Amino acid sequence: MRRTHFNVLIVGGGAAGCVLANRLSEDERTGVGLVEAGPDYGMFDVERWPAELLDARSAARGHDWNPGPSCCARARVIGGSSAHNGCWAMLGAPADYDAWAAYSGGSWDHAALRPYLRRAMSRLRVRPVAPADRTAWHEAVIEAARALGLPYLEDVNAEHEREGVGWVPLNAVGGTRWHTAFAYLDPARDRPNLQVVARSLAVRLEFAGDRATGLVVAGEDGERLLTADTVILCCGTYGNPPLLMRSGVGPEAVLRRLGAPVLHPREGVGENLVDHSSLGLVLDPLESLHAAIPDAAESYFAQTVIKACSSVARDAFWDIHIVPSAAPAEDAQGYYNGPLTAGFYVNVMAPDARGSVRAGSLDPEEAPVIEHGFFTDAGGHDRQVVLDGIDLAHELARSASLAGLAGLTPWPAERREKASVLADANGYWHPVGTCAMGPEDDPLAVADERGRVHGLENVHVGDASLMPVIPRANTHLTTVAVADRLGDLLAPSVSGARGRSEVR
Numbered sequence: 001m002r003r004t005h006f007n008v009l010i011v012g013g014g015a016a017g018c019v020l021a022n023r024l025s026e027d028e029r030t031g032v033g034l035v036e037a038g039p040d041y042g043m044f045d046v047e048r049w050p051a052e053l054l055d056a057r058s059a060a061r062g063h064d065w066n067p068g069p070s071c072c073a074r075a076r077v078i079g080g081s082s083a084h085n086g087c088w089a090m091l092g093a094p095a096d097y098d099a100w101a102a103y104s105g106g107s108w109d110h111a112a113l114r115p116y117l118r119r120a121m122s123r124l125r126v127r128p129v130a131p132a133d134r135t136a137w138h139e140a141v142i143e144a145a146r147a148l149g150l151p152y153l154e155d156v157n158a159e160h161e162r163e164g165v166g167w168v169p170l171n172a173v174g175g176t177r178w179h180t181a182f183a184y185l186d187p188a189r190d191r192p193n194l195q196v197v198a199r200s201l202a203v204r205l206e207f208a209g210d211r212a213t214g215l216v217v218a219g220e221d222g223e224r225l226l227t228a229d230t231v232i233l234c235c236g237t238y239g240n241p242p243l244l245m246r247s248g249v250g251p252e253a254v255l256r257r258l259g260a261p262v263l264h265p266r267e268g269v270g271e272n273l274v275d276h277s278s279l280g281l282v283l284d285p286l287e288s289l290h291a292a293i294p295d296a297a298e299s300y301f302a303q304t305v306i307k308a309c310s311s312v313a314r315d316a317f318w319d320i321h322i323v324p325s326a327a328p329a330e331d332a333q334g335y336y337n338g339p340l341t342a343g344f345y346v347n348v349m350a351p352d353a354r355g356s357v358r359a360g361s362l363d364p365e366e367a368p369v370i371e372h373g374f375f376t377d378a379g380g381h382d383r384q385v386v387l388d389g390i391d392l393a394h395e396l397a398r399s400a401s402l403a404g405l406a407g408l409t410p411w412p413a414e415r416r417e418k419a420s421v422l423a424d425a426n427g428y429w430h431p432v433g434t435c436a437m438g439p440e441d442d443p444l445a446v447a448d449e450r451g452r453v454h455g456l457e458n459v460h461v462g463d464a465s466l467m468p469v470i471p472r473a474n475t476h477l478t479t480v481a482v483a484d485r486l487g488d489l490l491a492p493s494v495s496g497a498r499g500r501s502e503v504r
């Protein structure tokens with residue numbers, strides 16, 4: 001029988017949602033609902049799952065929420081963006097996680113997260129790029145970086161390593177993207193106390209005072225109400241603020257403009273958006289590169305990473321990721337079917353700039369208004385970092401091992417100007433922070449160290465939007481670790497054994 005009341009309702013079945021669904025349904029007395037706007041293709045099965053979501057070699061775009069700029073991509077499917085991402089399994093520097101202590105009364109730091117990060121790597125079956133898959137392009141990148149004095153990193157995630165070049169670890173089993181729906185949801189699917197409510201768009205939360213009583217969802221049969229003792233928001237960095245705003249929680253002026261009820265004003269909702277900003281250095285693939293990679297679509301597009309320190313690095317650890325790429329161009333539909341391209345993508349890993357996410361309207365299908373604010377920091381720190389990275393990318397391209405594979409295209413000096421950097425800016429697909437953890441008196445903070453939204457009794461945030469500081473890494477592993485730890489922190493208080501209400 002399909003339930004309509006749950007002890008815990010997890011809203012958003014993405015990377016974090018799948019982890020929390022697993023962890024909180026371990027207690028068979030806890031009725032858990034997992035609401036997902038997109039489809040659920042069920043247990044891992046090569047026949048049932050769309051090939052593009054299984055193919056780990058490139059990020060897939062066929063399940064995107066809204067057509068639009070690549071930097072706003074996010075997937076609408078069980079597994080969320082973990083089901084279409086690049087499978088890079090990277091960790092931040094210990095200092096990144098230690099910086100969370102200031103936002104959590106000391107309870108989140110590297111020591112607290114470390115076991116969860118390690119567990120995420122094991123559950124997601126992280127493995128190195130197999131020697132047989134390594135392309136001549138990426139072998140040449142390693143040689144070029146070493147020639148410039150960057151150390152070769154046997155393990156790009158080793159905690160003591162500060163800079164260097166190495167092969168990227170991937171959460172892939174063979175060529176299959178091993179995302180959180182397979183790693184976390186599948187092992188829990190048979191539990192009678194867990195129900196996946198797919199193709200159901202969360203419209204708004206219903207409140208009685210400070211307590212959420214339920215969630216209105218829109219599905220194929222129209223709108224219906226799901227009730228819950230506790231709600232955990234896992235709609236992602238772009239999805240949580242619009243849902244809260246439609247529900248009457250957010251900056252008062254924004255709620256009024258939207259025409260939403262002003263139930264729980266909270267200025268930080270949707271603020272503090274941060275992603276790793278980036279610029280590209282496009283190269284001209286030479287005949288030798290075409291010959292070396294006759295079918296680029298058959299290989300992992302991004303196999304190596306260069307971690308480097310800029311001239312304004314704030315500690316001894318990298319603040320730049322350079323992603324070397326030799327891959328087919330993206331076509332208009334977002335599929336990688338075009339001719340071979342080559343280049344370096346330079347990413348600012350500890351950016352100062354901040355942006356925001358707002359609901360576009362009260363219509364839950366309308367795309368959110370996303371302002372990344374890339375390179376808008378007043379001090380110009382982020383621009384300096386990216387230009388240092390672009391300089392390094394030029395040096396790499398000129399090196400003996402790469403110059404024979406791809407030619408430099410013009411990069412005129414005007415491109416260093418602020419206006420040009422702003423116009424060319426892109427992201428790295430790692431948005432975090434729009435429902436950030438922090439003390440109640442911090443206007444930018446939205447949730448406490450247990451993810452509970454300030455001012456609300458039973459609404460929590462459980463995903464990437466909770467991160468108060470972006471790690472110097474791709475964000476999937478950290479998101480999974482955050483959700484896993486929240487699972488431990490919240491399990492006792494959400495347990496159905498507490499008898500607040502029966503699962504019906």
Ligand SMILES: Cc1cc2nc3c(=O)[nH]c(=O)nc-3n(C[C@H](O)[C@H](O)[C@H](O)COP(=O)(O)OP(=O)(O)OC[C@H]3O[C@@H](n4cnc5c(N)ncnc54)[C@H](O)[C@@H]3O)c2cc1C
Nearest residue numbers: 012014015016037080081085086087088202236464474476
């Ligand atoms: C193209 C791309 C490539 C990436 N590559 C990498 C990589 O290689 N390595 C890495 O570490 N990280 C990568 N990332 C980032 C990583 O995937 C994210 O950090 C991670 O998925 C964030 O998890 P989340 O749970 O916060 O959000 P998501 O995984 O996005 O999950 C949110 C879920 O909520 C659902 N949802 C949203 N709104 C609603 C609503 N109103 N009602 C119901 N459901 C809703 C969505 O459909 C989705 O399933 C990439 C991201 C993208 C977009």
